[in-house]
Amino acid sequence: MTDLLKAKFKINYSGFDLDIDLNLPARGVTVVFGPSGSGKTTLLRCLSGLERAPSGFLQLADQVWQDEEIFIPIHQRKVGLVFQESRLFPHLNIQKNLLYGYQRTQPDERNLHLDEVVQVLGLADLLKRYPDKLSGGERQRVAIGRALLTSPKLLLMDEPLASLDTQRKAEIIPFIKKIEDEFKTPIIYVTHSMNEVLQLVDTMVILNSGKVVNWGSVEEVFSDVRLRDAVGDEQLGAVLETAVSGHDEEFGLTRLDFMGQALNVPKQNIPVGQNLRVHIHSKDVSLSTAIPAGATSVLNILQAKVAKIGTLDPKGYSVDIELDAGRPILATITRKSLAKLNLKQGQPIFAHIKAIKMVHEIDKF
């Protein structure tokens, strides 16, 4: 049986409501995604115990952290917190920062030690230095290590990479992946970066205006036509799990297998058989009822069926269509096209995929 994280919070501040009822698997990386002001940070504060929702319930595996009577204070919860800013203590050197929580953890509860964390996060050269002498990326690695050394039962990360440049992000993401691999600590990860989502996510929770819009695996969640408000027009689209089936050296392409159909992407330096997660923006998908008779420059054409037609906004010009290609795919077409194609639910259709964005290697946890 999988351990669960059960969380139920209701908060009414002036101008902001949070109303959440979640049962999440307590393993892997759960990404909480949503626009700013959607309640992501408040949710994390409730989970950590920094905030006490008046009538809340929180249980991790068999431990109740909050109910009508109980409220375990944050320093007894064993949660690790990592924020956008590293929040290192400026008066302590890196080693003392790392050990601050470790020394406050019962010896029999310590399942991680300084040496392992220093090695995994590559901190050996930093130990004697002070936080103000470190780069942003280094500080963030120390902050992650410091949280891990409390042997937390849950690691909460609030946009931990938001203040870093692309290169630093690329430097830290592998470390976050390693945490789950090596230390088996479940992670709740708040972000509004699609890029981080695709690289890290196992379970996805979409928040908007303090409510859970949808949650589940990334494939299910991202093909939901209701997501437009929460993720924005730019990022709306399906996320597909594929496997590398071959390379085309002549044309510099990599062939991916997706539910028995083939997709071509620019050549990736990844061995055959490796899993790849791809993001197909809904506005990059166009539809036709038959394979066009003439030649087309579009390489990727998938056979699918019309699964669901999104709500028509009489003032808008476009509509979101959910297709079933074994897995859901989203397409955004004009209302005029919808009328011209006369689409009906269940109708076979060809999806022309003009671009496949953000191809990422997946470590299967």
Added chain:
Amino acid sequence: MDLPLIDAEPIWLSLQLAGVTVAILLVFATPVAWWLANTRSRIRVVVEAVVALPLVLPPTVLGFYLLILLGPNGWVGGPVQAMTGSPLSFSFAGLVFASTLYSLPFVVQPLHSAFESVGKIPLETAQSLGASRLDAFFSVISPLARRGYLTAIVLGFAHTLGEFGVVLMVGGNIPGKTKVISIEIYDRVEVLEYAQAHILSAGLLLFSFLVLMMVYTVNRRLPVQVT
């Protein structure tokens, strides 16, 4: 020219008084300042005003009420006399009590603003790492608030050294017991011994100047930001 003879006793007494007062104030002012920096309570403004009162009250007013309070029939002096046989007024202990109140704002206010500038984040961070509030206070908050502590100690000490009105009202002018530097200076002037008055006054002036300069210099060098 012979240097006029200086009676060291008032100096020694002043230093003792200031030292004891500051030590007591650090213990009592810290929780008050911490509370002020963190509370959302409505009585916060009342407490802030009470703490600031010694800044604006004439020392004679404060001294007058303290005299009554600490005297043989006062709320504090009465029980003390019943226990020890002598009241608090006109004693060193009474002076310490009075100085503690008189210098309270000089210790509370720097600590208050230091705790405010440290903010909630270091506390929350320490707690998330398993520290209780008290533990977090001693291991993180107070080291980060050390500028505030330095200012509070120095201002509290210097201000106690310089007090006059309250001491005169509460302690009188008893050599070896309550006669501190500021009162000694007053005495010297009264009997027209300007040379002695000069030495003591100049000493106090120089001391105060050096101490303030030290505070400003050191405060520039201490790191306080959590990044």
